[in-house]
Amino acid sequence: MKHLRNLPLKNYCTYRIGGQARDVYFPECVDEMVEIVRLHRAQARPFWIHGGGANTLFPDGDIRLPIISTSEMTATARNGSTVVAEAGKVMDAWVLEQLREGLGGIECLSGIPGTLGGALFMNAGAYGHEISDHLESVTVLTPDSRVMDIPKAECGFGYRRASALRDTVILSGTWNLPLADPQTLLATRKEILARRKEKQPLEFPSAGSVFKRPEGAYASQLIDQAGLKGARVGGAQISEKHAGFIVNVGDATCQDVLELVELCRRTVRERFGYELELEQCLCPFCPDHE
Numbered sequence: 001m002k003h004l005r006n007l008p009l010k011n012y013c014t015y016r017i018g019g020q021a022r023d024v025y026f027p028e029c030v031d032e033m034v035e036i037v038r039l040h041r042a043q044a045r046p047f048w049i050h051g052g053g054a055n056t057l058f059p060d061g062d063i064r065l066p067i068i069s070t071s072e073m074t075a076t077a078r079n080g081s082t083v084v085a086e087a088g089k090v091m092d093a094w095v096l097e098q099l100r101e102g103l104g105g106i107e108c109l110s111g112i113p114g115t116l117g118g119a120l121f122m123n124a125g126a127y128g129h130e131i132s133d134h135l136e137s138v139t140v141l142t143p144d145s146r147v148m149d150i151p152k153a154e155c156g157f158g159y160r161r162a163s164a165l166r167d168t169v170i171l172s173g174t175w176n177l178p179l180a181d182p183q184t185l186l187a188t189r190k191e192i193l194a195r196r197k198e199k200q201p202l203e204f205p206s207a208g209s210v211f212k213r214p215e216g217a218y219a220s221q222l223i224d225q226a227g228l229k230g231a232r233v234g235g236a237q238i239s240e241k242h243a244g245f246i247v248n249v250g251d252a253t254c255q256d257v258l259e260l261v262e263l264c265r266r267t268v269r270e271r272f273g274y275e276l277e278l279e280q281c282l283c284p285f286c287p288d289h290e
């Protein structure tokens with residue numbers, strides 16, 4: 001298995017932010033993933049599972065926490081309308097492959113960056129659809145290092161959460177996708193991609209929506225109504241196009257983003273009484289830093 005040292009994580013996440021990771025492991029299959037995770041656990045060494053880094057904010061300094069990347073675990077298989085895919089498969093590439101094969105139900109997820117493992121971990125979704133919609137089961141490595149299939153109903157899926165998967169390492173997923181006409185599916189995909197391009201600040205690095213949608217409101221609207229659109233700290237800015245995004249407009253640091261996050265939370269709490277919950281994941285520096 002590939003093991004790289006002193007890797008600049010800014011090259012491994014969509015924010016383009018992050019310091020150097022001392023150790024990054026790239027297991028190439030489920031067996032290698034199981035082996036490296038068990039090894040770390042046997043030494044009581046915490047680690048960070050890295051998918052596509054499209055929902056992650058890495059710290060600026062030296063990162064001592066070992067990083068285990070799923071990026072080499074990308075195998076997929078199909079049997080009729082049942083599709084199995086490993087966690088490191090890039091979700092949008094997978095979506096496109098299925099649509100071309102006439103398998104649908106996932107066309108609205110077109111354009112979401114990151115891997116299937118990251119998507120399952122967060123129950124990623126868009127336009128009323130979620131990655132869990134046509135899911136049958138998830139294969140995970142449990143906290144006590146057993147490989148186990150968890151049926152969808154037991155994954156604890158909700159809005160941007162999968163509570164029963166939180167402390168697991170997601171190895172693969174199995175979906176049963178409805179059959180449909182490929183041309184219709186691809187036309188819907190085209191529309192979705194155009195909508196995303198129109199609404200989202202795709203011209204700047206970001207990690208998507210910063211906050212979850214609070215009950216009964218939209219985080220982006222609250223931030224906008226609080227007059228924070230365009231607010232800037234260092235190289236990080238609350239997007240002028242979509243106030244739910246923080247964008248890296250030039251050499252932003254993790255600290256810059258965190259200060260903007262705090263500004264949004266404080267202002268929205270004071271002005272509207274809503275408590276904004278972070279959707280993005282914060283990677284800690286080292287085993288004992290939270």
Ligand SMILES: Cc1cc2nc3c(=O)[nH]c(=O)nc-3n(C[C@H](O)[C@H](O)[C@H](O)COP(=O)(O)OP(=O)(O)OC[C@H]3O[C@@H](n4cnc5c(N)ncnc54)[C@H](O)[C@@H]3O)c2cc1C
Pocket residue numbers: 014048049050051052053054055056070087088112113114115116117118119120121122123124125126168169170171200202206207208209281
């Ligand atoms: C421009 C842009 C638009 C976006 N639009 C959307 C959107 O419309 N809807 C949406 O839901 N999200 C959106 N996102 C956020 C992001 O694309 C999703 O959250 C995506 O699912 C993250 O996947 P990832 O592989 O990059 O996860 P990462 O950022 O690598 O990881 C996220 C979390 O998942 C954990 N994780 C990753 N893989 C595994 C695994 N195999 N096992 C266990 N834990 C794992 C990580 O440890 C981390 O805690 C957007 C992001 C960007 C940059």
